[in-house]
Amino acid sequence: MASILTKDSVTPGTPGTPGSQWTFFGHPFGLATLFMTEMWERFSYYGMRALLPLYLVAPGGLHMSAGTATAIYSVYLSLVYLLALPGGWFADRVLGPRKTVAVAGLVIMLGHITLALPGGSGVFFAGLGLVAIGSGLLKANISTMVGHLYDGPNDPRRDGGFTIFYIGINLGAFAAPLIIGTVGEKVSWHLGFGIAALGMALGLILFLVGRRTLSPDSDVVPTPLPAAERNSLLRKSALWAAVAAVFYAIVVGTGHYTLNWLIVPITVLGLIIPVxxxxxxxxxxxxxxxxxxxxxxxxxxxxxxxxxxxxxxxxxxxxxxxxxxxxxxxxxxxxxxxxxxxxxxxxxxxxxxxxxxxxxxxxxxxxxxxxxxxxxxxxxxxxxxxxxxxxxxxxxxxxxxxxxxxxxxxxxxxxxxxxxxxxxxxxxxxxxxxxxxxxxxxxxxxxxxxxxxxxxxxxxxxxxxxxxxxxxxxxxxxxxxxxxxxxxxxxxxxxxxxxxxx
Missing domain, CATH: 1.20.1250.20 (MFS general substrate transporter like domains)
Structure with missing residues (x-):
């Protein structure tokens, strides 16, 4: 790490480096924090993703058909990207980018821990859901914080900073299948998912330790949600959650539930919402x-x-x-x-x-x-x-x-x-x-x-x-x-x- 650090490459007071002269490849040192956070988050995400379809079809896994495994994998990916939209909204209106990313890291880690637990498909899908929610919250906001490190869109270092950040994404994505995939396939599926949880834990720790290197703008809630609007949103969300819970309780109670009752509605939403x-x-x-x-x-x-x-x-x-x-x-x-x-x-x-x-x-x-x-x-x-x-x-x-x-x-x-x-x-x-x-x-x-x-x-x-x-x-x-x-x-x-x- 020491070989990629320089001093005095940016002027004091550069956004993202309050009171510090340390830089990262000539960029605000906050980029190092976000680089490492994203690298480990991508390590956990792509490692789990590499194992997912194989675990779903494996006799020692959930032993599903290839078609069902592909459907679950595709629905999971569509959910991650679908949830990026409300993830950005949540940061803009409720917590701000920095706190939202911290919450996202915790949710992702808990999701991987749940995947690592031995149990039936119910436990596994709960873990998958947590990872999807956390990834949606994180994906929309960590790139925003990279942008906060620079003096607006015309800062000449901005494109280079995003390029370095992109390298972090691909380093994590490259290493994950080699490590998590090998352990999952050759030793234990659940141990592989456990290593993914460890990767996210490391990313979360580095993010929390380095939070002071980030721009103060990352703590700002751009358009806070008024109390009345927040309460109305909570009531509506609770109502729809209750409707869904009652509906699925009836479906399960009458013995009609199959996995398609979960997959099909999510898939249809993935097509309707973009339109x-x-x-x-x-x-x-x-x-x-x-x-x-x-x-x-x-x-x-x-x-x-x-x-x-x-x-x-x-x-x-x-x-x-x-x-x-x-x-x-x-x-x-x-x-x-x-x-x-x-x-x-x-x-x-x-x-x-x-x-x-x-x-x-x-x-x-x-x-x-x-x-x-x-x-x-x-x-x-x-x-x-x-x-x-x-x-x-x-x-x-x-x-x-x-x-x-x-x-x-x-x-x-x-x-x-x-x-x-x-x-x-x-x-x-x-x-x-x-x-x-x-x-x-x-x-x-x-x-x-x-x-x-x-x-x-x-x-x-x-x-x-x-x-x-x-x-x-x-x-x-x-x-x-x-x-x-x-x-x-x-x-x-x-x-x-x-x-x-x-």
Whole structure:
């Protein structure tokens, strides 16, 4: 750690470093606190996520079908991103970002501890729910606190700070499957989940110890909830909770309860809520003509992103379950746990992100950088190509042979290149096209695209669709490629609606 610390790189009084001259790679030292917090939180999250579908189907786990496991995995991911929206609202109106992140860390840790406890599916799903709630609370707010460390959006260090923070995310995501996955698969599932709890505990401790290095803005509740509105919200929440409790008590008491009674409503909400949120913004009469036009253009990006994430996030479910049953998970005769595949994406991200940043800048200097629309369409085509590539190992497996591990690595490579083409662009275009009235909420709207994509996967799995079937894989691949080509073909129309946004 000492080798990455400098002194006097920023002026005294820099936001996030009250009374301190220490910096982190020339950035406010609060970035070190948030870097380590996020790294350990991602370690716990991605470690648990790598184990989740494997535990659900394992004879020593919950021994479910592959379809049910995929549905649960997809619903869980959609919930995490869906809850990011109320997570941001909770910080804005109730606790402020810093206290919300502290609460989120505690909830996530308790969730992992619950997952580590031996017990039936009820205990396991309770733990999964706690992790989803905590992740939603944290995801929306820790990035906000990174922004608080700098002197506004024009601070020249801001982009570099987020880049360093992004490295922390991928370091945690890379290490988690190697450690938690190995212990979970080879020693004990519950011990693996326990190590995830330990990772979150370390992140929470580092956050609490380093809280004084954060900006005072992170303690501020931007728009506090008035007492009357708070009481009304509590009454309504209690009423809906009571209605849900009574409904499910009746379903269970009459012997009609199955897992679908839980999965289907959540999946449907994951599809309906994104549509309602965007429709509400579009109907807002306070938006001027330019803002309305940009929101019309944004719908194109939103739908395309939902298609992208629908396929991309199956890397942790459909592909993982295929690897568990039908792949030769070895290199030069050395076998490795299936969960290790989940480390491929983060290591590729860390290796390729600087290359992409340099490449776009080099093209920009020559006046040849592709437009936002072309980059977006390329990401969709690439994720479609990854599933066309998936057809080859599927054919090998159908012939009674085990598919080589490098086939899966090649699929993850295509998806990662697609992610680097689409995801940063999507984040950027979201902030650029956001109406002024919804500037702070639009990032939550972007997360809803992930929710919609994962909810679609969950709904297909619940309906009994075999996502490892060659026809279904080919259909999804074709959908992504067609969507990418459509975005490219209508680029002039979308560009016109985007106005002054490039």
């Amino acid at each position: 309602l949120v965007i429709a509400r913004i579009k109907r807002d009469k306070d938006l001027d003509a330019a803002e309305q036009s940009k929101m019309s253009a944004y719908i194109w990006f939103f739908v395309a992103a939902a298609v992208f994430w629908m396929i991309y996030d199956q890397g942790g479910s459909t592909l993982s379950l295929f690897a568990e049953s039908s792949a030769e998970n070895s290199v030069f005769g050395w076998e490795f746990p299936v969960s290790w595949y989940q480390s491929v994406n983060p290591v590729l991200i860390m290796a390729l992100a600087p290359v992409f940043a340099w490449f776009w800048l080099a093209l920009n200097r020559r006046g040849k950088e592709p437009s936002t629309i072309v980059k977006f369409g390329s990401g969709l085509v690439l994720v479609g190509v990854s599933f066309f590539l998936f057809l080859l190992p599927l054919s090998i497996a159908e012939g009674g042979h085990k598919a080589a591990a490098l086939w899966l690595v090649a699929i993850y490579f295509c998806q990662t290149v697609g992610e680097l083409t689409l995801s940063p662009v999507g984040l950027s275009v979201t902030t650029k096209m956001a109406p002024a009235k919804y500037a702070s909420q639009m990032m939550g709207v972007w997360f809803l695209a992930v929710t919609a994509g994962d909810a679609t996967t969950g709904l297909l799995s619940t309906a009994g669709v075999d996502l490892n079937g060659r026809g279904v894989v080919a259909l999804q691949a074709a959908l992504a490629v067609v969507a990418g080509v459509a975005v490219w073909m209508y680029r002039s129309k979308v560009k016109k609606m985007m106005g002054d946004v490039n």
